Amino acid sequence: MLSTLLRIVLAGQLKPFCLSSKEKPHFDTSIESFGLYVHIPFCRQICPFCPYNKCLHREDKVNLYCRALSLELRRYREIFSGARVNSVYFGGGTPTTITPNLVQLIDEIRSLFKMGNQIGVEAHPNDLNPDSLRLLRHAGVNMLSVGVQTFNSELLRIIGRPYDGIMAKGAVRKAFDAGFDTVDVDLIFALPGQNVEDVINDVATAFELGAHQVSTYPLIIFPYTGMDIYIKRLGLKKTGMAAEKGMLEAIVYLAEKHGYRRTSIWTFTREGAPRYSSVTRERFVGIGAGSASFNSGYFYLNTFDVEQYIESVGKGLPVSLGMKLPVRVEMLYWLYWRMYDMEIPVSRFEELFQESIRQRFGLLLQLLRLSGMATRNGDSIRLTKKGAYLFHLVEKGHSWDYLCRVWAGSLKETWPSQISF
Numbered sequence: 001m002l003s004t005l006l007r008i009v010l011a012g013q014l015k016p017f018c019l020s021s022k023e024k025p026h027f028d029t030s031i032e033s034f035g036l037y038v039h040i041p042f043c044r045q046i047c048p049f050c051p052y053n054k055c056l057h058r059e060d061k062v063n064l065y066c067r068a069l070s071l072e073l074r075r076y077r078e079i080f081s082g083a084r085v086n087s088v089y090f091g092g093g094t095p096t097t098i099t100p101n102l103v104q105l106i107d108e109i110r111s112l113f114k115m116g117n118q119i120g121v122e123a124h125p126n127d128l129n130p131d132s133l134r135l136l137r138h139a140g141v142n143m144l145s146v147g148v149q150t151f152n153s154e155l156l157r158i159i160g161r162p163y164d165g166i167m168a169k170g171a172v173r174k175a176f177d178a179g180f181d182t183v184d185v186d187l188i189f190a191l192p193g194q195n196v197e198d199v200i201n202d203v204a205t206a207f208e209l210g211a212h213q214v215s216t217y218p219l220i221i222f223p224y225t226g227m228d229i230y231i232k233r234l235g236l237k238k239t240g241m242a243a244e245k246g247m248l249e250a251i252v253y254l255a256e257k258h259g260y261r262r263t264s265i266w267t268f269t270r271e272g273a274p275r276y277s278s279v280t281r282e283r284f285v286g287i288g289a290g291s292a293s294f295n296s297g298y299f300y301l302n303t304f305d306v307e308q309y310i311e312s313v314g315k316g317l318p319v320s321l322g323m324k325l326p327v328r329v330e331m332l333y334w335l336y337w338r339m340y341d342m343e344i345p346v347s348r349f350e351e352l353f354q355e356s357i358r359q360r361f362g363l364l365l366q367l368l369r370l371s372g373m374a375t376r377n378g379d380s381i382r383l384t385k386k387g388a389y390l391f392h393l394v395e396k397g398h399s400w401d402y403l404c405r406v407w408a409g410s411l412k413e414t415w416p417s418q419i420s421f
């Protein structure tokens, strides 16, 4: 509903956006750099709340999958032969279920591309031990995101995570000891049965443990996961909007008190620590089942089906759906992720699009300022707390409208002909 309104008002588009199998990717082969996302779908367990493209870890599948990743990587090397890979991000699923394979993949990326020094990995607390951490560090991984979700043992049990609060703290400490530049702790708030004190305890624990960064995501209940039914079966209630707002306010207050800067609507980074993010790159190439890519104004998705991904990458790029963004939408897409980051660098917009942001979006920016949603700060326009809360709602709405349709559709059909959203 909110997304529809924004689409009509901001993008001036009455018809829904449409990802189509007919839109074949076309590349600007002259690009100098991009961020690389590598999707690892394997998990040791399937969590009831999880919307991502994942499957149970199976040794025989892992080897075939990694070979397919390597082949896809080579296809991109042919397309973008001179380009530099600025950053690499392994997301999932659970990349740390296949740590030795990650090391091989990193070596391979280095041998194929010029490479920047940012390598991030999403980790499950149960996979972190001194050996696996040493392997990751030696391979050059400098950012680790630990999927703690909550330190509260009872809540961990409720959401089906196979560890308790003490084990979660132990995993975070081990990650610090291994010497990464950034250790991020992922938490989910507004869990069923959680109250504001529980949230404060979780966030305070992450800060007190010394996390370089804490990401606090509101629980988003995606209908296709069955989480709704799961909550009802446990006799619990979903957290209401007012309670969720109170929790977010408590997190923001606590972050300020501990000297953490809000670097996205849901991320808090310790002063001086490098920021860790997977979703806000200006240009990225995704490899692996269900990964997304965005470059040259073109957005496209790989097939989500792991077997089909492995099979089809032998014949060409395993792209299932794509969409060419009109220039205004491309600009809005860029603005969207800058607002997610809380900050719009004005001169960067002008560099990228050769146009004044004031001419294009003057009215929108003025409205944001006059309503107290944003303030001008030198070259940047920064969201205020009020603006960040509005964007929290927009981002949740976007997850519902976009991810529910596109991900649920792609999980249902291997090669959908089109998905509108």
Ligand SMILES: C[S@@+](CC[C@H](N)C(=O)[O-])C[C@H]1O[C@@H](n2cnc3c(N)ncnc32)[C@H](O)[C@@H]1O
Binding pocket: 043, 049, 050, 051, 052, 091, 092, 093, 094, 095, 122, 123, 124, 125, 146, 147, 148, 149, 186, 187, 188, 217, 218, 219, 220, 221, 222
């Ligand atoms: C791919 S998962 C993380 C890595 C690893 N698989 C794990 O579970 O520890 C990325 C993060 O998304 C967040 N997340 C997952 N499902 C969510 C949901 N339904 N609502 C909000 N955040 C969610 C969690 O904080 C999770 O750590």
Ligand code: SF4
Binding pocket: 042, 043, 044, 045, 046, 047, 050, 051, 052, 054, 092, 093, 094, 124, 147
């Ligand atoms: S939350 Fe993590 S471990 Fe759980 S199913 Fe999703 S990706 Fe796998």
